[in-house]
Amino acid sequence: MTTMPQAFARAARRHGVPESVLLAVSYLESRWDCNGGRPSTAAGFGPMHLTDGAVPGESRHDHPDGSPASRHTLERAAELTGESLQRLREDPATNIDGGAALLADYQRALGAPASADPADWYGAVARYAGAAAEEIAANFADEVYEVIREGVTRTTDTGAEITLPPAPGVRPSRSWLTGLDLPHLPGTGLVECPAGMAGEWVPALYRRLPEDTYGNFDIADRPTSQTLHYIVIHNTEELYDKTVGLIQDPAYAASWHYTLRSHDGHLAQHIRVKDMAWHARNTYVNSKGIGLEHEGFLAAGGTWYTEAMYRTSAKLVRFLADRFGIPLDRAHILGHDNVPALVPEKLRTMHEDPGPYWDWAHFFDLMGAPLRADGDSGTASVMILPDYDRNRPHYTGCDKDHPDATCPSHGSASIWLHTEPRGESPLVKDVGKHPTDASTYSVYDHAARVSTGQRYVVAERRGDWTAIWYLGQLAWFHNPVSDPVAVPSRTRIATPRAGLESVPVYGRPCPEPAAYPSDVEVQPLVPLQYTLPAGQSYTVGLTTTGEYYKATTFDTTLHRVVRGTEKYHQIQFGHRVMFVRSKDVVVTET
Structure with missing residues (x-):
């Protein structure tokens, strides 16, 4: 059986495309995932995102409909390779070969050399985007070459590990872009x-x-x-x-x-x-x-x-x-x-x-602000940080016709929370989301989930399990030392002031009544259905004062910004952030 790395290498050789170009185009289109033969939002299939012009969910996938040629790359790949549309959609190696054939075809159409130098393929890469404007094609190609320069290693949804080594010296020949003869976007400035x-x-x-x-x-x-x-x-x-x-x-x-x-x-x-x-x-x-x-x-x-x-x-x-x-x-x-x-x-x-399924850790890496541990074993709070590609929790609800069916295995940024330190114990409850029912494993139900980058205060540890404070209760997650899904993270934490049995939490920080001018109605400070009990602590994300923007009319001269002086702290109380009044809590550093 051909592995995915072998498929990329073979397709590159067969069609004379630099392997780094083929890998980088595929990475930008699909992150090298195969997606089980399911179509993308643009009716694209497989690691090379070969498109057939149909809207996902329609029964037709394989005949012309008058849409642009860029919407029919699957058909063109079939012409170039002699493979069936079905194999190009469903077989990853065939799909990769079809993508390589397209890139070589685009290179020939531009009159560009069949070069081993990745820099000479800028025009073909830009065309692969299927863009309707030069700026969009250029943005896509520029990102492809940034991936080539940086390099990347990733484990795909099929478990294949693929590496594109960095090539920092590659500088593409952008002059090939003009050969695409694309119009310009209006109003980009x-x-x-x-x-x-x-x-x-x-x-x-x-x-x-x-x-x-x-x-x-x-x-x-x-x-x-x-x-x-x-x-x-x-x-x-x-x-x-x-x-x-x-x-x-x-x-x-x-x-x-x-x-x-x-x-x-x-x-x-x-x-x-x-x-x-x-x-x-x-x-x-x-x-x-x-x-x-x-x-x-x-x-x-x-x-x-x-x-x-x-x-x-x-x-x-x-x-x-x-x-x-x-x-x-x-x-x-x-x-x-x-x-x-x-x-x-x-x-x-x-x-x-x-x-x-949103990959928060990767997103922050791309922003140049990686999520990392900054504490030690004695730090009172943790940041949720599972390995996205290897973290594959059980979810249901991905198939609307079979809502109880297990979702396809895929990397995830979330982990489940239990009432006890055992995987078979019930999920913790969210009385706001499920007033009478239990939390579920639905992909749409985050009542008992925490997500990458969120920070919580540790309440207890037992073996490979860690408990945090969550929505006013103890919540356990599997966190083995050998493969942790949370790391020590220093931050501020809020605890109810002495003498208070519990503290109300809010969905916004409201100005105090005295801050409102006479022509603006006072907004009531309504607590949510949760409370922060004495003895529990929650991480603080920001401190602010109450504020309200009144804009209920087309006439902007009647808009008002009302600012109070009473302080609030934003806390990570459950899956959602919430607010507590500063006078109700004591804030300390972990």
């Missing part, structure tokens, strides 16, 4: 993104609707009017084109700042960062945050959260974090699943994306 990254300006529509309502964002003046604390990572649960269509409907009561496409990492911006998008289902987080939507589906997230998308997103987040002074940690770079509900009755409707 309007996009707030790193220098050298070309994004597309696709504005959300802001217009008056009946009864002086409006959609779908608020005009603001951040960070002058409000300090930015958060960048929130979402996934779309929809295809890219549909997602971008929704943002252009002013009556659609949701919005976000950026959308990233899966197969090539293409970036579109819709709302100025200074303005407040409606993306997190928490107005406080919206007013203090920037929302990034990533094309993908939670239950198949690990399948097509591509390297191209990770790399674009990581560079964008680093750019925004540097620009606005947002710390690069999991208290400030949140998943939508980490955002708290404002009030108890909203908790069960809060979102779960990007889900357990």
